[in-house]
Amino acid sequence: MKIPIPTMSVAAGLACLCTGATQTVTQTVSASVAPAAKISVPASASLLYNGGSFLDFTGAFTLSYKARTGTSTSVSAGMRVSTDFTPSGGPSAAAGHLTYTCGSATLGTGCTGATTASTAASQTVLTLPALACTGGGSPCSTAEPNTVQLQFQLRNLPSFATGAYSGQLLFTISAL
Amino acid sequence: MRLFHCPVLLVLAAALPISAQFASSGTTTMSVTVQPEAAIRIDTAVTTLTSTGTAFSNYTGTTAFTYKIRTLASGGSGAIQLQVTADFSPANGPSVASPPTAGDQLTYVCTVSAPGTGCTGTQVASTTVATSVSTFGANASSTSNGNSGSVSWTLTNDPAYRTGSYTATTTLTISAT
Numbered sequence: 204m205k206i207p208i209p210t211m212s213v214a215a216g217l218a219c220l221c222t223g224a225t226q227t228v229t230q231t232v233s234a235s236v237a238p239a240a241k242i243s244v245p246a247s248a249s250l251l252y253n254g255g256s257f258l259d260f261t262g263a264f265t266l267s268y269k270a271r272t273g274t275s276t277s278v279s280a281g282m283r284v285s286t287d288f289t290p291s292g293g294p295s296a297a298a299g300h301l302t303y304t305c306g307s308a309t310l311g312t313g314c315t316g317a318t319t320a321s322t323a324a325s326q327t328v329l330t331l332p333a334l335a336c337t338g339g340g341s342p343c344s345t346a347e348p349n350t351v352q353l354q355f356q357l358r359n360l361p362s363f364a365t366g367a368y369s370g371q372l373l374f375t376i377s378a379l
Numbered sequence: 380m381r382l383f384h385c386p387v388l389l390v391l392a393a394a395l396p397i398s399a400q401f402a403s404s405g406t407t408t409m410s411v412t413v414q415p416e417a418a419i420r421i422d423t424a425v426t427t428l429t430s431t432g433t434a435f436s437n438y439t440g441t442t443a444f445t446y447k448i449r450t451l452a453s454g455g456s457g458a459i460q461l462q463v464t465a466d467f468s469p470a471n472g473p474s475v476a477s478p479p480t481a482g483d484q485l486t487y488v489c490t491v492s493a494p495g496t497g498c499t500g501t502q503v504a505s506t507t508v509a510t511s512v513s514t515f516g517a518n519a520s521s522t523s524n525g526n527s528g529s530v531s532w533t534l535t536n537d538p539a540y541r542t543g544s545y546t547a548t549t550t551l552t553i554s555a556t
Contacts, residue, residue, distance in 0.1 A: 240403075241401035241402055241403060242401065242402065242403070242404070242405055243400055243401045243402070243405055244405040244406070244407045245407055246406075246407065246408065247407065247408045247409075247410065248407055248408070248409050248410075249409075249410050249411070250409060250410070250411040252412070252414060255416055255417065255418060256418040256447075257416060257418055257447050260411050262409070264407065267401070268401075269401055285406065288409075288411070293411075293413055294411065294413070348401070355409070357411055359413075359416070360523050361416070361447045361448060361449045361520045361521045361522065361523060361525075362449075362520045362522075362523065363413045363449065363520075364413065364452055364518070364520075365413050365414060365415055365449065365450075365451050365452060365455070366412070366413055366452075367410065367411070367412045367413075368410065368411050368412075368413065369408055369409060369410040369411075370408070370409050371406055371407065371408050371409070372406065372407045372408075372409055373404065373405075373406050374404060374405045374406070374407070375403065375404040376403055376404070
């Protein structure tokens, strides 16, 4: 995604070197502040074993983001299982074994309810309204960066072969 | 295992301000380790042993259970074992550890669905050692809802038992490697 870069143009008059006189010069400074949003997720996360009764594996991590949205557009961040768990014989997101929920977002709204993660389509985990911005306090958020915690739950089926498995989650934030 | 949960989360949170890279997209590698595991549920909360038919016919009853298991693909194994963890009480009735007459026994036979293999023949229950109910081989896995099994009991009906109601507790234990 191409992010517009804020630009600044300056028209400045020459400084007057005359002595014994005062001269006023005018300079115009303008900046075009474009909507922007970026996210950050940890490179890795582990799902943990919860005891010997085939309880589901669970884990959580924080999605961090910084955003400045426009006057009329909302922005959403999505997640997709870009690489299903490997090797085969264990859990599979395509088989519906991975679900997630969202905690409270410090800016915008996290997903609601438990959602089954998808390998096919990106699913919204965060929605930012128009005129939202990160950091500095009112009218922007106090928090910087903003965060939302994602909690994951993976089925623990007896049919899973023992071993280590890993998959990848791809997070994206929509174009502004 | 939960002891490892909090420290991991703290590390992630502490690392964010330093290592976080903000971009229009990001990738997280999610990992999990699937281990050997086993669980059992007793479906017959109270098994009542009854004597029917001819006088002094032995007391019989059945305890049903459901198990879940996953063993290592290579070299793994599993077992369900049984032990009398509380002998019959009150006194002057049947007893596993100290029967009033030598030869009085609490015995059982096993019925266990695959992948389990039920115990062979008639087993004698004990208060001192765990005895076999089922064994499992490598790469064994039950269904998601669990597989069924049962223990059918036989208790000697000794005329020496004083009349009354007697209760014992047996414990089934399942393990997997």
